[in-house]
Every structure is written in structure tokens, then in C-alpha cells.
Amino acid sequence: MIPGPFSYRKAASLEEAIALLQQYGGEAKVLSGGQSLIPMMKFRLAEPAVIVDINRIPGLDAIEERNGILAIGGLVREVALERSPLIRQRYPIIADTAEVVADPLVRNLATIGGNLAHGDPANDHPATMLALRAEVVARGPGGERVIPIDDFFVDTFTTALAPDEILTEIRIPAPPPRSGGAYMKFERKVGDYAVAAAAAFLVLDEAGKIARAGIGLTNVYYKPIRAEAAENALVGQVPSDGLFRTAAELAAQATDPTTDLRGPAEYKRAVARTMTLRALKAALSRAQVA
Amino acid sequence: MERVPIQLTVNGQLYQAEVEPRMLLVHFIRDVLNLTGTHIGCDTTSCGACTVLWDGRPVKSCTVFAVQADGGEILTVEGLERDGQLHPVQEGFWEEHGLQCGFCTPGMMMTAVALLQENPDPSEEEIRKAIAGNLCRCTGYVNIVKAIQYAARKMRETAPAAAGIAGGE
Secondary structure (H helix, E strand, O other), X not given: OOOOOOEEEEOOOHHHHHHHHHHHHHHXXXXXXXXXXXXXXXXXXXXXXXXXXXXXXXXXXXXXXXXXXXXXXXXXXXXHHHHOHXXXXXXXXXXXXXXXXXXXXXXXXXXXXXHHHOOOOOOOHHHHHHHOOOEEEEEEOOEEEEEEHHHOEEEOOEEOOOOOOEEEEEEEEOOOOOEEEEEXXXXXXXXXXXXXXXXXXXXXXXXXXXXXEEEEEEOOOOOOEEOHHHHHHHXXXXXXXXXXXXXXXXXXXXXXXXXXXXEOHHHHHHHHHHHHHHHHHHHHHHHOOO | OOOEEEEEEEOXXXXXXXXXXXXXXXXXXXXXXXXXXXXXXXXXXXXXXXXXXXXXXXXXXXXXXXXXXXXXXXXXXXXXXXXXXXXXXXXXHHHOXXXXXXXXXXXXXXXXXXXHHHOOOOOHHHHHHHHHHOOXXXXXXXXXXXXXXXXXXXXXXXXXXXXXXXXXX
């Protein structure tokens, strides 16, 4: 399959990329890892007149902790997240997520910025970032703004990014003591999108009760969602199997999946419940040793 | 129609061309350079038949524009053989019957080459994880895993000093 014709612009700096996006308005698309955009262009689901390639822009591929946050550059590839000792040791929920994105060949190019900016409810990082209460940094002609993750996902394939903005960084609060998170994905086969998946992040207080909870869900709603009722049911409680089952049920009730090749809606809702339960259990066991 | 000049090193040889931005890397390799060892399977970023190494990383060349790779180095299956000698990975697929129809084989071998450069002694699980993006509909993967294990053994035996220091990206 051949994509439609387009003009190719390789940006050497963020300023240049933003100027190009301004110049072409909504006609231009940002090319990051390209592992979703190029297939969509081949299917002619996307026919941008201009492609702005940001892959050569320096400084967007760092993974670092500073001032109480983890900062992940928008161009960080999934393979770098999977292999980063910092991510594996301090943020295993992000390693869980990166290593189930598509397959290893795709992960050599696919970026975390693209995974979020694409706005696909089937993508894996959104749920994890919702559970972690991340922030997205966007740079546009007017400078930089910080978007709370809860405001970022607007609709299917639509985010809060303006056409002339570029996602430059994702910021995640550094993990407090006694915290842990996990991402659990159920897929029909390696490389597929989730039938349903859940991200859970728990912070325990000194008495062992749940002080904070985050739950994000993949591919069970028209956009990535946070299961708020489930989170609220957990806070202030002593973790237990019964409590987690209640929360998982509330998470399932927050979903509105569509029936498709990956199964009927009721089945997906049940999978979302099971994935939430498993993610909560894994998050707890990590929190108890952190 | 916009055409963009690009310069690519493919299997050690420098090529210059003017391409349409929408030309996929796999089409540049097959249709412009006539290197048809790189196969097009699904054409939808699923099967990995089109896998080549781009600056050492295995990628699906049906999901990269040729213009993106400007200035880069590409290794295809044609670049594995040296002086009439099969690459140990090729030899492994031959000796262990790592193929049946052969369609997935070039991509599978390129992924294996990249794996063994980074990890000269992979476990079976590491091999299976590494080839998760390369689909084979004939073999059931058992002999493919054996072929890669054969190559790993052979490469360690023939370059014991290099095996320890190989790796990195």
C-alpha cells in the first residue's frame, strides 16, 4: 500500500518544527516513531499534505529524574524505556507498559510521545499515565504549557494538543515510599492491541492503608479513562482481596467497550475487571517492598 | 511531484537517489536497488518479513519512509554473506532446517543477527521474545529457535574474544 503524496520537512530544532506546523496549520502532521502514523497513511486514513519529521531534533530523548519528577522526553523509544535501569528499578509500571507495546521491531522506533499524542484509546501508555497522574509538556508558538493528563485525552484520536504544538516531555511524580504500580494487558497474540488492559498505582500509608490510588484502563471506552469510582473505593482502606474485587467491579462498570473482532462488549468488560484485579494485586506487592 | 535527495549506505555500498517522500524504505530497497531478498508480507506492520537493520536496529522497512533513513546505514539479507561464506545465522537456518516456505526467513534472520550482536548467548526465552515481531506460518518456530542457537554457538566459538565485548546499541 502506498501512502498519498506529501511534502517532507525534516526539522533540526523544536523552533523550526513549530514554525513549520504554524505555517501549514492543520495540513501538517508530526512524524515521530511513525509506527501508527505510517500505517494510517498507507490505509489512507490519514492524508497529511506535509510531514514534519522531528526525529533529528536533539534533546527530546532523555529519561531523567529531577526535582521530584521523572521526565521522559517525547522522542524516547519504547526500547529505551524497556531497558532503562532507572525505569525498571523505580518505575516498573512503565517498563510493564513499554514491553507490551506492539512487538520488539515496532518498539525500536515507536516513541512514548507518539503513543500518547496519537490519542488512540487502544494504546498502552495512556492508562499508565492516568494511573500515575502524569503531566504532558507541550511546546507551541506561544511557548510551553503543562497539561494534566486528565485533561489531555479529549476524544478518539483527539488530544488537547493544538495543531501547532509538539509533545516534548512527560512528567511523572517520583514514587513516594510504600508505593507500587503495575500494568496488566490481555492480548489475543503478541503485538495486538489489548482486549482490555489496566494500570494500577497504589501508595500505602505507614499503617498499611491505601493513601492514594490510580487506575487507568485501555481500549474499553472511546478514550483512555481513569476509573475514579474504583480509586475512591480504595482510598483509606486496608488492602484485601475483597476490597480489590469491589474496586475491579467498579472499574468494569466505568467501561463502555465496543463489540468487535476482539470480542463482545460484555467479555471485554469482564477482561477489564480481571486485569484491574491483577494489576491491583501486583501493585500492592510492589508497594509492600518499596 | 516533490523529490528529495537521499544518501544511504546499504550493505556497505553508498547509494544516492532522489525519491518521492512517500516511498517506503522497503520499496527503495526492492524496486530501486533491486535487492529483493527483503520481502513484503503483510504490509501492515504486523509480520516482520520486511525486517532490515537500520543503524544496527531491526525495524520493519514497510513502516519507514526512505527519506527518514537519509544518511543512515541499512543492512539487508544480501549483506550477510561474506566472501562466499554464509553468515553463521544463515548457516544455522540451513543446518537446523529453520525454514519451510522461506518467506519470513530474511526478516527472521535480520532480527536474529541484531539479537546476537547485543546478546551473544541468549536463552531460549530471550530468542523467542526477540523474534516476537517476526511471524512464521510454517515451522512452529521450534527449528527457528534451534537455528539461532546454532548461530550463537558458532559465533561464540569462532570469535570467543569478541563475544564478550559485543553488544551495546
